[in-house]
Amino acid sequence: MLDIKKIRQNPEWVAQKFALRHLDEELFPRLLNFDEKRRKFILQGEKLKAKRNVESDEIARLKRAKEDASLAIANMQDVSKKIKEIDAQLADVEEKLNYELVRIPNFLDDSVVDGVDENDNIEQRRWGEIRTFDFEPKAHWDLGENLDILDWERGAKVTGTRFLFYKGAGARLERALYNFMLDQHIEEGYTEVIPPYMVNQESMFGTGQYPKFKEDTFELRDERNFVLIPTAEVPLTNYYRDEILDESQLPVRFTAMTPSFRSEAGSAGRDTRGLIRLHQFHKVEMVKFTKPEESWAELEKMTANAESILQKLGLPYRVIALCSGDTGFSSAKTYDLEVWIPTQNTYREISSCSNCTDFQARRAQIRYRDSEGKVQLVNTLNGSGLAVGRTVAAILENYQNNDGSVTVPEVLRTYMGGLEVIK
Numbered sequence: 001m002l003d004i005k006k007i008r009q010n011p012e013w014v015a016q017k018f019a020l021r022h023l024d025e026e027l028f029p030r031l032l033n034f035d036e037k038r039r040k041f042i043l044q045g046e047k048l049k050a051k052r053n054v055e056s057d058e059i060a061r062l063k064r065a066k067e068d069a070s071l072a073i074a075n076m077q078d079v080s081k082k083i084k085e086i087d088a089q090l091a092d093v094e095e096k097l098n099y100e101l102v103r104i105p106n107f108l109d110d111s112v113v114d115g116v117d118e119n120d121n122i123e124q125r126r127w128g129e130i131r132t133f134d135f136e137p138k139a140h141w142d143l144g145e146n147l148d149i150l151d152w153e154r155g156a157k158v159t160g161t162r163f164l165f166y167k168g169a170g171a172r173l174e175r176a177l178y179n180f181m182l183d184q185h186i187e188e189g190y191t192e193v194i195p196p197y198m199v200n201q202e203s204m205f206g207t208g209q210y211p212k213f214k215e216d217t218f219e220l221r222d223e224r225n226f227v228l229i230p231t232a233e234v235p236l237t238n239y240y241r242d243e244i245l246d247e248s249q250l251p252v253r254f255t256a257m258t259p260s261f262r263s264e265a266g267s268a269g270r271d272t273r274g275l276i277r278l279h280q281f282h283k284v285e286m287v288k289f290t291k292p293e294e295s296w297a298e299l300e301k302m303t304a305n306a307e308s309i310l311q312k313l314g315l316p317y318r319v320i321a322l323c324s325g326d327t328g329f330s331s332a333k334t335y336d337l338e339v340w341i342p343t344q345n346t347y348r349e350i351s352s353c354s355n356c357t358d359f360q361a362r363r364a365q366i367r368y369r370d371s372e373g374k375v376q377l378v379n380t381l382n383g384s385g386l387a388v389g390r391t392v393a394a395i396l397e398n399y400q401n402n403d404g405s406v407t408v409p410e411v412l413r414t415y416m417g418g419l420e421v422i423k
Contacts, residue, residue, distance in 0.1 A: 001363045002104055004035055004097070017107045020114055020324045027100065034097035041090035045083060052079045102205070103212050106359035108324055109333040115323025121336070122323070127307065128316030130340055131398060138404070139343045140396040141274045144170060146404050147422055152273075161272070162264065162279045169422045173395070173408070174282065176415035178257040178388050181284040181309055185385055188305050190255035190286060195235035197258055198226040203238040206364030208330035208356075218261045228261035232285035233382040237360055240289060244375055245368040251298060252289040255385065257282060275389040276348060282388040288381040289366065292358065295379035299355040302383045303335045306351040309386055313409050315394050316340040318347050332357045337386075339394045350390045353383030 007014050011032070018028050055076035062069035113122055144150025149170025155163040166174050186192055198220070204210035204227055209217065218228040229235060236254045245252075260283045275281070286305060290298050303319065310317045320336040327334050331354035338347035358377040361367070367375050399407045405423035408416055 001101055008035055020108050021105055031100055034093055037093045041086050045086045048079055048083045105329045106332050112333055113323050116325040118326050120323040121326055122321045124319040124321055126318040130316050135402045137342045140393040143396045143400055172416050174388055174392055176412045177391050178282055178284050179415055181385055182257055185255040190253040193254050193256045195256055197229055199229055199234050201225050203234055206238045206241050207234050207360050216263050230262050231260050232256040232258040236287040237380055240366045241364040247368055247370050250291050254287045257284045275393040284385045286383045286385045289378045292379050295355050299381055302381055303353040306337055306383055306385045312411050330356045330359050342397045351384035351386050356380045
């Protein structure tokens, strides 16, 4: 959530930031109008409450002196009535202001280029040699079915579309991947966490999924208002919600493997086959809590941590800096890692690494006490390290052989009992 004080004090800068996000031009003056009214009502209310205190003291004095206090009582009642009216107006304008504030995305970093969509993103670098096949490569869904390791038909029967069964070597490959990823991140200094797979709505608000993106989630319909997590970012980031850390604790680095549940609202007709876009998938997540001055260096490190996984798996990829129109709601800057998918002849997103600056921390009230005793908001970062199902898809396609078998990447073989080829 944005700081209304910062919006008020830096009008020209904020107007530029809002324009970069392509927000409604009327939003900025509307916010300032609500804020001005709110401060006016607060001032009026404080003056009236001070006056009520004076009248209350006068009533008490008159009663002690056994004098007539009826006029003072009438005056206090009149002031109390005005206070009630002012409080109602204040509550109304605060509701309108908060409605706007919680739906405004984070300020983008100055390095983020202006753009409309993914076509305006900027490629930073590439890694790995794209394989040239001497046969017609198969799509990962066909490979999975032919090897009897991915079962889409029964997934659809048991649950519905965009669900599947992993079985045999397919299940073992998935498990090998997330164990390998977790082990790598632990070596890099992350603390492994197994979080809840359901969270409350306060947690969804804290990371920015609620209230704007409710349609993208799965809620349990009962009085507890639990939500199936769309990513481990939600429980991990909310771990310190409403807490004050000591500066000496920072940075904190968490990693976790969890299922992720996405309704994929708005994606009808896109990636209807395969492992790219599912309602349920595994993902290894990285989350960091840092001091503001350290967060940008930590973003580069996090991106390098995700890249390291792809490099050790031998999967070609590229790193993309997202433009303003493609950067997520809570993020100030995002790098996407895109892995090469041969049969699609393109790179597909497999990780997003984002610096959310103090945006989530303000919503979730995650703070730290610095060396001078001042309480400040932390900066939060999150990144996929990696989306496991998409990594399976990339391995099946990039490591396939002419006979329909798939070679297991060398770094995964100890996790798969020495298995070298799935056939």
